[in-house]
Amino acid sequence: MKDTIITAQQKKREIVILFLCFIGAFIFNIVAVLLYKSPVKELLTQLHIVVLVTFFFYFAVLFLRIIGWLLLKIPGKKNTQE
């Protein structure tokens, strides 16, 4: 089995994506507070839910990225085989 090397650039990219997902989840919470006229303090008190939503977004984006990578890889393989 080969060693897997995660470069600093890859790590930085994942952290940025995670941070963007957190921003998205926080905006999701703001929308919820406005939509359901909830107390503004929920922006802080529901941070634990925001964190869960962050990871949901991250893995959803990861899933889409994997699908995209596979779609790009398959035509590439066909070209190689030909």
Add this chain to the structure above:
Amino acid sequence: MMKDLIDRRDFIKTFSIIAGSSMLAGSMPWLKTVNAQETGKVVRLGIIGTGSRGMHLHLFLKDIPDLDICCICDDYEPNLQAAQAAVGPKARAYTDYRIMLEKEKPDAVVIATPLYEHAHMTIDALKAGIHVFCEKSMAKTYEDCNEMVKTHLSTGKILYIGHQRLFNIKFQQAYKMIREGKLGNITQIRAFWHRNNDWRRPVPSPDLERKINWRMYHEYSCGLMTELASHHIQVANQIYNEHPECVWGSGSINYWKDGREVNDNVNLVYKYPCKSHLVYDSLISNKHYGLEVQVQGPQGTMELESGKMWEEFPPPAPGILQLINNLEHKVFDVIPIGGASWVPDSAVNDKGQYIINKVLEDDGTKMQMEAFVADVRNNRVDSEITKQGFHSTIATLMGFNAIMNNEIVYWPEGLVM
């Protein structure tokens, strides 16, 4: 929600908070006894009736400091022998309570005999200058109950009736919350007590049937009413802070057809002056629902036996959870062809909250026995606690009479309190 076992110090502290509430201090003065300081004076106590209930009370009495259980009495030899073994050789045993009262002259007695014996034993003890704890219900007739209270008042001796929910911290906290208006005006109370057994005890010989299974026969007992219903009637009286004005009901023997006289199911409606009701039923042929007191008001509901409360209009879930929930339903729900024109009023699916966030070891019996002994030690006479037992028993007997005579029965006149 995790609940911690409540220890005695916690218990006293919580009781003090409840007792200190100005809402309760006037109507429940006995709560102050819970904090009464021990003076160190030894109280001499006798137990009359050493059957299952008497020995159950003994389990709590034996641990009270400065209490000397000096004598025991029962006219059924096996019970007396078992009691002697439990209490110890120091306690002198009698088969006739009159002789015991005369010879021993204890400071107080606990009476845990069959219902039909409560009145004459209590009256004799009070007249002999002895304080009395008498198990519920008070007696079998209005006249006997009235005589017991008259004797209590004229002798100035303590008379407790065994309603342990008066000392159950969960119930007292509930009353405090109810008086503070957490449920709004109480518009209805429903209570029930369901068991599934024949209520019989083993009888060594047929001639002891009526003695041991006294609860089955009208000569000695009013059946489910005096044995079970009286507890919840006392609770309802305390919640409404008044006694009922009338009652109607029905009962029958529809399962345990074994020669008993008392009904194996009863159903009643008590009407109170505040225009609210207590709807009560008891049966001994199904235990699925167990026992409960459901207190209902426009702002919320309480279930006192399980110790929970539900707000009628609980605050909504946080906005983010509502949004997630609604999105989930939009994605995963089946699209209806046509909406329902009528939505059923199904029960609210809400877990509620605990009235008291502690696990209680004591259902109030231990605290009640301690309070009784403390009152005897301090010679503190409380007629309010006697009144609770008195009014509960009168209401209980009204229900019994309503069933037996198939008529609406009103609060009797001529009662001493």
